[in-house]
Amino acid sequence: MGVFSKIFTWWNGSTVGTDWFTSRKGVIVGTDGEGNKYYKEKSGPRRWVIYNGEANASRIPPDWHGWLHHTVDQLPTEASHVVKPWEKEHVPNLTGTEGAYYPPGSLFEGGHRRRATGDYEAWTPE
Numbered sequence: 001m002g003v004f005s006k007i008f009t010w011w012n013g014s015t016v017g018t019d020w021f022t023s024r025k026g027v028i029v030g031t032d033g034e035g036n037k038y039y040k041e042k043s044g045p046r047r048w049v050i051y052n053g054e055a056n057a058s059r060i061p062p063d064w065h066g067w068l069h070h071t072v073d074q075l076p077t078e079a080s081h082v083v084k085p086w087e088k089e090h091v092p093n094l095t096g097t098e099g100a101y102y103p104p105g106s107l108f109e110g111g112h113r114r115r116a117t118g119d120y121e122a123w124t125p126e
Contacts (some may be wrong), residue, residue: 006041011054011055012051012055013050013051013055014050014051016114018048018050020049021052022039025038025041025042025043025044025046026040026042027039027041027042027043028047029075029077030064030065030075030076030077032060032061033061034052034059035052036049036050036051036052036059036060036064037050037052038047038064038068039068045070045114047067047068047070048068049064049068056092056093057089058092058093059092061076061090062090063079063081064076065078085113110114
């Protein structure tokens with residue numbers, strides 16, 4: 001990442017101000033599976049994340065989300081969370097990316113849909 005983008009952009013990593021604040025007042029408390037780093041303030045209630053790559057809040061797993069928003073005080077690395085058999089693995093929101101879901105008939109999937117059956121009647125204004 002160049003110096004210009006480090007100074008003026010926030011969506012592709014932390015800014016100079018965030019790095020400066022983190023170095024002065026932050027203590028790293030853990031990382032998640034995506035490489036995001038989680039911090040807390042040395043003497044205060046603040047908690048924050050520095051993303052590994054693009055800043056996208058949907059990339060934060062539920063256990064770290066709860067810790068960031070003060071829902072739970074125990075770190076996910078220290079908690080003994082029991083995964084239920086019906087729980088799925090966390091997947092970030094892929095809308096707007098190459099991995100996005102497009103339903104059958106979508107213009108992005110070829111634009112072909114099934115023909116309408118006889119129960120459809122088009123509306124026309126009078």
